[in-house]
Amino acid sequence: PHGQQQLQQIIDLSLEITQIQDLDVLLEKSLSAARQLVNADAGYIYIIEGETLHCHHIQNDTLYEQLAPGKKLTFPAFSLPINEDSIAGYVASTGETLNILDISLLSDDVSYSFNSWYDDISFYRTGSLLSIPLRNTQNEIIGVMYLVNALNEALEVVPFSDEDIPLIKIFTNHVAVSIGRAQTTRARILGMIRVLTELHDP
Numbered sequence: 001p002h003g004q005q006q007l008q009q010i011i012d013l014s015l016e017i018t019q020i021q022d023l024d025v026l027l028e029k030s031l032s033a034a035r036q037l038v039n040a041d042a043g044y045i046y047i048i049e050g051e052t053l054h055c056h057h058i059q060n061d062t063l064y065e066q067l068a069p070g071k072k073l074t075f076p077a078f079s080l081p082i083n084e085d086s087i088a089g090y091v092a093s094t095g096e097t098l099n100i101l102d103i104s105l106l107s108d109d110v111s112y113s114f115n116s117w118y119d120d121i122s123f124y125r126t127g128s129l130l131s132i133p134l135r136n137t138q139n140e141i142i143g144v145m146y147l148v149n150a151l152n153e154a155l156e157v158v159p160f161s162d163e164d165i166p167l168i169k170i171f172t173n174h175v176a177v178s179i180g181r182a183q184t185t186r187a188r189i190l191g192m193i194r195v196l197t198e199l200h201d202p
Helices: 002-018 023-038 061-065 087-094 117-122 162-200
Strands: 040-049 052-060 079-081 098-100 129-135 141-151
Touching (some): 002 023, 002 162, 023 052, 023 141, 040 061, 052 061, 052 087, 052 141, 087 098, 087 129, 141 162
Antiparallel strands (some): 040 141, 098 129
């Protein structure tokens, strides 16, 4: 059955990401794996740094296919305040998962709105959107996974399935734990470098 296949895929991908020590490689791989699990055309991964959400990685298959061979997607680094005005900010503030069937039909009753700046600069159109909080083992939210445009077999944009959400949450829990570990490792390495630099400083 499809559910069992997906669960096995999640176990395999989770084992793979727990082996990764480097934070940037981990974020890139985690976003790619999450997109693969729900067949998302694009995705963003945000990490909480102080009082803001910082976007670390953007992936977009449609835009990637338009690039010349060997070129990489580039995007300006940006941050969002952790409040209920934006979708990612709302998820980081409340801990809720948002499954938005079509961004153009977003209700006026909600506090958050969709910021279309990336769509505008890249000539892309966001349709369906799934935004999930990343929680560490202390149940603290350390970031947000943002998956865009679920695709069906005909490569048409469709809503993300509610049935996929419990499974993707299992995976994002593993991601959050791995991110926490990689952040600790990076902080230790930077601390050691700083100590060594001070020791050698005349």
